[in-house]
Amino acid sequence: MAASMSLTALPGFPRIRPGDDLAALILEGLEAAALRLEAGDVIVVAQKVVSKAEGRLVDLQDVTPSAPAHELAERAEKDPRLVELILLESREVLRVRPGLIIVEHRLGFVCANAGIDHSNVDQAAGERVLLLPEDPDASARRLRDRLEAACGVRPAVLIIDSHGRAWRMGTVGVAIGVAGLPALLDLRGRPDLFGRRLQVTQVGLADEVAAAASLLMGQADEGCPVVHLRGLRYPPHDGSLAELLRPRELDLFR
């Protein structure tokens, strides 16, 4: 039998507002796609809809930039109020150039502008931007619990974002919240085709799933923030974002 996998973008997903019940909307989307959740399925959710449902919108008019934010805003040629939020959401600023501030986010990963976004945010009610979820692992776990309660099977859930990379052009989907599958797949000790031990030993499983789902979500006005994945084989291990974060002392490119 050929190993295979299928990915489906849940259709008809509405625009999300603070307080919306994302789990209920995912269940409606599964029904609209004629999908019945099965054990082992993975539900991949774009960070934006999680953040919106969790009310992570901030109106820039409510932000008073600090002196460091003003200084950094000048170097980065950005709105000092936005820079204030970037600093609040970060542990460390790694690189700065016009238009770009690369930080270690408080959640531990390296990304541009602390993941704060003002595309796909309704500006009608002011100059609003969207922060990442407070705790994406917890958001993923809550969604997983809700889906299990409704369907009786326990899917894995990923919250994903798009990140730029060192060395290579273009953003790719990466996991920022993980529940119910290994974020990192450890192959150490497994034999290669000729029975020797394998050289490459750890695979960024959750990031590969994130990239796959990202292909269907699109980045622009397509509005497909939730993808259902079936057919992925993975060992029973309840992972987390932390598995994907390279410890600073093992990172040769900071």
Place this chain on the structure above:
Amino acid sequence: MAASMSLTALPGFPRIRPGDDLAALILEGLEAAALRLEAGDVIVVAQKVVSKAEGRLVDLQDVTPSAPAHELAERAEKDPRLVELILLESREVLRVRPGLIIVEHRLGFVCANAGIDHSNVDQAAGERVLLLPEDPDASARRLRDRLEAACGVRPAVLIIDSHGRAWRMGTVGVAIGVAGLPALLDLRGRPDLFGRRLQVTQVGLADEVAAAASLLMGQADEGCPVVHLRGLRYPPHDGSLAELLRPRELDLFR
């Protein structure tokens, strides 16, 4: 209609030897999976089988290390003959520590040990290692032409490898050879959900496809080096690896 994508690992793929006709084997694999190639399909091929078919095996017994290779081998705690090959395959050594040499490969990307591998290489005939294909874009184009000649439709073809990353743990599939689809998807000027111009503008499409396919290939003894992808929508642009390479002057993390 729900947007969807399916990936199938071609079953029964044999161990590849130098001179094997990879296109013919892919056609047999498609038949074994009961798949008829359609326009827009993507065939994703692991670098290892391309390299093997192209005879990129080198016996370490035939390699005489230079003085710089001896010096670097000491720092990296590696076989000087392997290090000689790494240097021959690289433009620049970026970082060194025991067990690891990170280089800019002659093909332009940054990777560990110049992508030279000695897992899944039959050692019976000596201490052999496997170099990357001479020109993976050309390998992808040749496969594409052969598949079109046989099937009458023109699929896209990717040659992929697994690379480690700055900042994050775990390898992910990335494209090192591209034919028939955009490697980088340019969304500049496309509107977001609220009609404004998009912030994130370039998506590493070929790398996301590589990551998706990598999920089915496995890294160990699974022996599924070719994956068929159907359902991906992409504009008609014949891309190449070069699109994915961040110019040195735009790379803040060298």
